[in-house]
Amino acid sequence: MPEKQTLNMQGSSATRKERSQSFLDRSERKFHELIESLPMVAVQGYNRNREVIYWNEASRRLYGYTREEAQGKLLEDLIIPDSMRDGVIKAHTDWLERNVGIPSEELELKHKEGHLVPVYSSHVMIKQDTGECEMYCVDISLEEQKKARAELHRNAFFDDLTELPNRRFMEAELTVRLAEASRLKREVAVVFIDMDNFKLINDTLGHHQGDKLLKAVSDVLKKEIRGADLLSRFGGDEFVLLLFDFDGPEGIHELLRRLIDALDRGFTIDGDYFQVTASFGVSLFPDNGTTSAELMGNADAAMYQAKETGKNSVCFYTPDINDRLTHYQDITTLLRRAIASDTLQLYFQPQIDLVNGGMDSCEALLRCFNEHGQAVSPADFIPVAEKSGLIHRIGNWVIEAACRQLKAWQGTALGHMRIDINLSGRQLNNPRLADEILETLQRHGLTTSQLGLELTENEVFGSDNGQIRQLERLKRSGVHISIDDFGTGYSSLVYLRKLPVCSIKIDRSFLHHAMSNDSDMAIMKAMITVGHTLGLTVVVEGVETEEQDILVKNLGCDLAQGFLYATPRPAAQMPAFLAELNA
Template sequence: MRPFHRGQRGKAAWQRILRWLGRACDRVVERRSDAAQIDVALVQRRYQESEQRFRSLLESLPRVAVQGYDRQRRVIYWNEASVRLYGYPAEEAMGRLLEDLIIPGPMRQPVIEAHRAWVEQGQEIPAEELELRHRSGEPVPVFSHHVMLGEHTDNPLMFCVDVDLSDQKRAHRDLAFATRFDQLTHLPNRQAFEADLDELLDRCRRQGRPLTVLYLDIDRFVEINDALGYAQGDQILIELTRRLRHRQRAGDLMSRVSSDEFVMAFPGVGEAEACRTVVEHIRSAFDRPFEVDGIARPVTASLGLSAFPDHGRVAWELIRNADVAKNRAKLDGQGALQGFQQHFHDELVRQHRLAERLEHAIANCELSLHYQPQVSAVSGRIENLEALLRWEPADGEAVSPAEFIPLAERSGLIERLGDWVMEEACGQQAAWRAAGVEALRIDINLSGRQVRAPETLERLEACVARHGLEPQDIGIELTENVLIEANEAVLTRLRRLYHRGVRIAIDDFGTGYSSLSYLKLFPVTALKIDRSFVRDGPQQSEDRAIMEAAVFIGHRLGLEVVAEGVETGEQLALVREMRCDLVQGYYFHRPLPVAEVQRLLFGQLEHAP
């Protein structure tokens, strides 16, 4: 068997150099009969010049190892690059056999036979990648090319030209590692884990064994990174990996699939057993706090389970379903566990399709604004309007705002939705202004995500100006929690709107569990008492007390107070008794489409004194 396998990976540049070397050296070993025809001195001079050029060229290639061997494969030439590549000084290498120096044991006899076949039969040794041997015994990857000089003489010389491939091989190994393993924890990545899990599932299928997949997500890890820094967050991940490995059985699989998420597979373990034993074993990894910079920090994780074959028969399906279960667990609070249930996934699919339909609705005019009047608690006169978004698909029943607005938040459609509402409300206000309806403000609702987006409030101002409106013509409503979570940049933008005359109301006041001290910091003009207090106020003394406190505080701070959800005469009497300024609810008006609101406004305009 020959040690050099044929291949097409020789480099053209090297082949040109070697052909030139061959021609130059062949001229040196021409037959004596040819040499006799020219001057002997000229032959000697050309020989010396050729030899000098040859040696200079070989020594000028610092990363290319060149060795020369005689008919018996003894070293006759060993350049400096060969010293660096193989570790033998030139004086130690000279005269030694090729196979004793750099040829690994299993290759020795094939190398001898390949050299003999070239010398005796003219069978060239092809260029190829080889793994030769360093003086220390370590392997040396090279691309090796061979040239035979004086091939048909009694003293043929073989030169080996070896290019060091160590850097390339190292790069290939690093790339192979990067494509399969996580750089931080050295655990398999998601792709490698999925491939390994599919192989494991094949064995479980043949053996009739169960398997459980556990998905682990560190709770509030983003906050850990933000508060402590990424380096400290990495310390926690590395330590958690160490603890989880300590709890891993020989046949189990584990992967870090994203920044703060791990997934594990437990062959031979059913879901019920996993809930009893495996989960508690994994949870014990979090019993002790994680020490970061000398400080002990408690960490928890939410867990989701899926089981083979009940929840999936292939790796990607089991991983996905365990992830779905984990996401549901996170809704239950930190450190929760949830097993997969099919309706979790069905609901996700429904929400995904609903998001696609909502995007279509924005583009195809399936949305509309209804307007619910806010009336004077004393006179019943319409003072302002709240714009409320409605979605009535052409191919189905209306979708509740309570469903599609949170969906828009999660899917990233809320800004497009908000821009549509701004444009529609401002356009309608401009139309009513042109028709002679004065002094009515339209309030629009902004979500937390909209307010945190740097350009939302600027777009609102631009929209108001584009329609020729004044700042007081369009107001905004924000929930209590939006203001509590607002950073200084958001508060600065809100203060600018406030000072320009934009009315800013706190919606659902009393449900955000905020400190009343926030009211003196926020640039607000109105409080809207949440409908839950209005609904139960006539019967519940606690709700009445909260309402009374809200009205008192609001008025003392110079704010307008609106009672939401007034539906009965008893509720109206209560809010009038408490001297609320405005009333909003079904007792007076439901949210109405534009045409019906317009009739109300024009009727009010006709009866104005």
């Protein structure tokens, strides 16, 4: 080959190498420019000895070291926590010597200031088979994702208002702790806490103030419990406290007494002082249940028992509490169905004029029947109606049913009849009660004198000014108002003089005892005298014998009611009774 041609070929080969090297240099520059321009991707390069040879700006923002500070430093001295140091060195060695790659994964690496930085880390090895091999780590910060996860976890398991664990967290934790307690033969206590009359605060002052008060209550409870205890907000004004280490029921009671005392100190919210109390129900593992559902249900039942026995107290679960709760739920269901299907009934018991023997009026008595047609005692269903809040719907039904019956009797021998219905103290809280009663009478084309209202002594004597004004309006309109069970409450005779009532009904217990007890006889005479002195009609209940009939007539009672004259009966039987009475 000619020398000139050989030189040309050699020159061409050298030119190609130069061009190739120039291309590689440009590619490397572009690569560095690219990774430098990625603001969220931290890239670090390390040689085979794990010394830093490259450190981009994003690495400085992520780990705190400048390029100059990082250059030449060992990987494990910069960003590797002590607990990971040996593992990182081994993984790098295995990659170099055995070609075992380092998997991509989520890690927590060390910042210059010492705290951990969550990242997703990937690794690339370049020129692995040469003495110039380089490892590049590509790290993406997971800080925002971690914050988002923490926020999701907080929202899922913690209450926004009180910052306490929520119901979901508490139930999951209880399940875990019960398994542990079962294995270790230990006790666990579940305490259901419900604020007393909190709905009244919300209704009176608004939910904003109510929320502030709930937050203050939760802060006090958190402060008083022990470190091992778990307090959660179950929902609304209800809290659940889990106790894992205690010295028997006495130890639990001592702790809960401390909580009661702390709440008793009261709260000042925006300058307003609030006195709040709570009722506590306790169930114990394993005595009162072995599952979270059983223990929660039984603690809830015990809490309701605490409310029934006066509130602001502690009640431990017993099996009979569950029986009462089941009975309560059965009666509530029965009442709801009866209201929905309009199967409640009114029975009527005549009130007899003791002077002429005629029927002056009749009392409407509510009757409820179960699915077998058996009557449920009012002593059972009336308290349930009061506690469940169904008394309002039932009370409205009674007013409407009584007016319908009066309308049906118009034009008959019973057309002059007045029906007296029993009014609950809860109904008296309705600010539109007078309006609703008068509107119902007008809608049925009735006169106000055809309807009477009976309230127990404690209910009417405990009325506030607004409730009394409603009674005064009804009385002025012509509605007959009577105090039922008179003598069994804590009445004031001065207060009686000021009340808008037309009659008093002496409780049957006085008549029963007056037959053999001089003290009761004296009290009964005094009540009749006071009633007449105040211009009230005096009615006596529970007349069952001829001797009692003679006594109440001799004492000067105006009207009487009892089985001697008539038992409560359906409306369909009233015409026949009246005809027999007048025969």
